[in-house]
Amino acid sequence: MPTMLEVTGLNHRYGKGDGAHVAVRELSFSVDAGELACIVGPSGCGKSTLLRCIAGLIPPTGGSVRLHGDEVSGVPDDLAVVFQDYSRSLFPWLTVARNVEFPLRWRKLSKQERAERAQEALDAVGLSGVGKKFPWQLSGGMQQRVSIARALASKPALLIMDEPFASVDAQTRFELEDLLRRVQREQQSTILLVTHDIDESVYLGDRVLVLSKSPATIVADLAVDLPAERDQIATRESAKFVTLRGEVARLLQGGPAAPETAAETSDEATATADAAEWEATEEAAAETGDSAKEASH
Amino acid sequence: MTQVTDRATRLRSQAAAGISGFARNWLVFIGAVAVWELATRLAASVFFPPPSQIVTTAVELWFSGPASQLFLSETVFDHILPSIGRCLGGWAIAVVLGVGLGTALGRSRTGMEYVGPLFAFFRAIPPPTLVPVFMVLFGLGPGMQVATIIFGAIWPILLNTVDGVRSVDSVKVDTARSFRTPAPYWIGMVVLPAALPKIFAGLRLSLSISLILMVVSELIGSLNGIGHELISSQQQFDFPLMWSWIVLLGILGYGLNAVLLTVERRVLRWQPTRNDDG
Numbered sequence: 001m002p003t004m005l006e007v008t009g010l011n012h013r014y015g016k017g018d019g020a021h022v023a024v025r026e027l028s029f030s031v032d033a034g035e036l037a038c039i040v041g042p043s044g045c046g047k048s049t050l051l052r053c054i055a056g057l058i059p060p061t062g063g064s065v066r067l068h069g070d071e072v073s074g075v076p077d078d079l080a081v082v083f084q085d086y087s088r089s090l091f092p093w094l095t096v097a098r099n100v101e102f103p104l105r106w107r108k109l110s111k112q113e114r115a116e117r118a119q120e121a122l123d124a125v126g127l128s129g130v131g132k133k134f135p136w137q138l139s140g141g142m143q144q145r146v147s148i149a150r151a152l153a154s155k156p157a158l159l160i161m162d163e164p165f166a167s168v169d170a171q172t173r174f175e176l177e178d179l180l181r182r183v184q185r186e187q188q189s190t191i192l193l194v195t196h197d198i199d200e201s202v203y204l205g206d207r208v209l210v211l212s213k214s215p216a217t218i219v220a221d222l223a224v225d226l227p228a229e230r231d232q233i234a235t236r237e238s239a240k241f242v243t244l245r246g247e248v249a250r251l252l253q254g255g256p257a258a259p260e261t262a263a264e265t266s267d268e269a270t271a272t273a274d275a276a277e278w279e280a281t282e283e284a285a286a287e288t289g290d291s292a293k294e295a296s297h
Numbered sequence: 298m299t300q301v302t303d304r305a306t307r308l309r310s311q312a313a314a315g316i317s318g319f320a321r322n323w324l325v326f327i328g329a330v331a332v333w334e335l336a337t338r339l340a341a342s343v344f345f346p347p348p349s350q351i352v353t354t355a356v357e358l359w360f361s362g363p364a365s366q367l368f369l370s371e372t373v374f375d376h377i378l379p380s381i382g383r384c385l386g387g388w389a390i391a392v393v394l395g396v397g398l399g400t401a402l403g404r405s406r407t408g409m410e411y412v413g414p415l416f417a418f419f420r421a422i423p424p425p426t427l428v429p430v431f432m433v434l435f436g437l438g439p440g441m442q443v444a445t446i447i448f449g450a451i452w453p454i455l456l457n458t459v460d461g462v463r464s465v466d467s468v469k470v471d472t473a474r475s476f477r478t479p480a481p482y483w484i485g486m487v488v489l490p491a492a493l494p495k496i497f498a499g500l501r502l503s504l505s506i507s508l509i510l511m512v513v514s515e516l517i518g519s520l521n522g523i524g525h526e527l528i529s530s531q532q533q534f535d536f537p538l539m540w541s542w543i544v545l546l547g548i549l550g551y552g553l554n555a556v557l558l559t560v561e562r563r564v565l566r567w568q569p570t571r572n573d574d575g
């Protein structure tokens with residue numbers, strides 16, 4: 001598989017002088033075409049910053065990003081981003097259907113083709129009947145799905161997603177995860193997805209990149225050797241899955257990666273407990289973040 | 298049976314609510330007119346004719362035309378329509394210039410830094426004081442009046458547009474950029490809609506300024522128009538006539554604002570805070 005994305009020695013610093021904050025430090029990795037790579041990292045470590053550099057929305061202060069072998073300067077062609085702040089990313093003056101159609105507006109598509117494609121994308125995320133509503137008339141989870149539908153409708157070669165399933169219920173989340181894997185295989189697209197959820201990263205990814213605390217550097221790059229066909233229940237119960245999630249959890253806590261061979265017998269129970277504990281802290285962090293956001297509005 | 302009575306009571310209470318809504322809006326107004334009528338009749342001053350007389354004069358003045366002109370009199374065609382035309386024409390030009398310039402300046406990084414102080418200065422000049430200047434430049438007539446209206450009406454629109462187009466939410470800016478939105482779509486589907494609530498606030502302000510400047514410019518230097526007729530009726534001591542022009546101006550101001558509000562409500566239907574009236 002040819003390389004789709006190549007990040008070398010990426011650095012990003014916000015501000016200058018004393019008040020400067022290094023969000024990303026010396027980060028290198030590459031993603032092959034057709035791959036689904038998940039990035040997990042602690043809250044505030046610089047994941048969104050990394051994605052914004054890759055999408056060409058901010059110029060990194062150091063290092064380079066290459067897409068299809070071309071240096072990224074400015075937003076490259078054929079890329080779509082699902083932003084973490086989905087409610088602010090939707091246009092409140094456009095109906096849901098028009099929001100989804102938005103990236104197709106300037107393509108050579110007839111009005112009808114455009115509407116059909118938007119409808120397809122909305123159907124795919126389970127929002128068939130809400131096209132005529134305005135985004136603010138929908139719940140948070142529904143808005144998030146609209147922004148996913150909008151990105152899917154534009155059928156990008158590289159899809160960048162920043163915690164896309166953070167505010168949907170478990171059942172919808174499972175459906176969307178499966179949808180994403182299906183769409184990715186059908187459209188041969190490459191996906192780079194940031195998540196807080198260790199289980200999700202392992203279930204979704206062909207690879208999991210684990211980031212350190214701020215400033216973000218890569219702690220580990222794990223290949224997920226689960227079968228391509230995944231099943232929400234069976235896959236999550238498999239020994240391989242449990243081992244992997246334990247490994248990711250341990251890496252996130254700053255511990256050394258358990259050696260592959262030992263992982264099988266090494267207490268699965270501890271690994272699971274680790275993962276659960278990690279998630280609990282993460283959730284708490286996310287919640288405080290959310291309430292802070294609300295207070296500032 | 299109970300259903301029928303239910304519906305009847307509901308209808309009655311709806312009617313009552315409708316009447317009370319109407320009453321709240323107009324009761325005080327009607328009361329004020331009644332008091333005005335009574336007071337002027339008792340005072341019997343030539344300067345303050347009773348409203349009934351003003352209305353009679355006004356109807357005579359405006360609706361004495363032939364049926365072929367929808368009963369509109371010559372006065373309407375000679376004075377009222379030209380006035381409204383100048384007011385709306387000047388305002389429309391100010392809207393186009395204000396929104397266009399405001400968008401360009403607001404989205405450019407340094408534009409406002411260059412022209413900001415200049416605008417603040419121009420805006421501080423009370424527009425009526427420029428009537429003499431425009432009179433020299435354009436002579437008596439519509440040119441001078443339209444120029445005065447444009448000069449007075451453009452600032453609220455321009456400055457509000459600048460403000461509005463700058464306030465586009467950063468995540469929406471990023472979203473549009475990530476889709477590589479071409480400039481026309483970026484301006485038309487993101488920047489202007491985001492700025493519309495502010496632009497409309499400017500439009501309403503500038504519309505009332507336009508009406509004021511229309512009258513003022515006609516009072517000072519004009520050969521026809523509402524302001525011209527108003528001042529000449531005063532000079533002829535025809536006070537009922539004078540008052541009927543004043544009443545007309547009130548009606549015009551109210552009507553224009555109501556129309557603009559209706560348009561605004563339609564255009565900004567998407568705003569969450571407006572959903573209760575749509």
Ligand SMILES: Nc1ncnc2c1ncn2[C@@H]1O[C@H](COP(=O)(O)OP(=O)(O)OP(=O)(O)O)[C@@H](O)[C@H]1O
Pocket residue numbers: 014015021023041042043044045046047048049050084214289
């Ligand atoms: N525009 C900015 N200016 C200055 N500092 C910033 C800016 N954006 C982010 N930061 C800082 O950079 C760090 C990384 O932020 P970033 O949003 O990339 O984190 P994150 O990993 O996406 O966090 P989360 O998981 O909560 O979304 C944070 O400490 C944040 O305070």
Ligand SMILES: [Mg+2]
Pocket residue numbers: 047048049084162
């Ligand atoms: Mg983030």
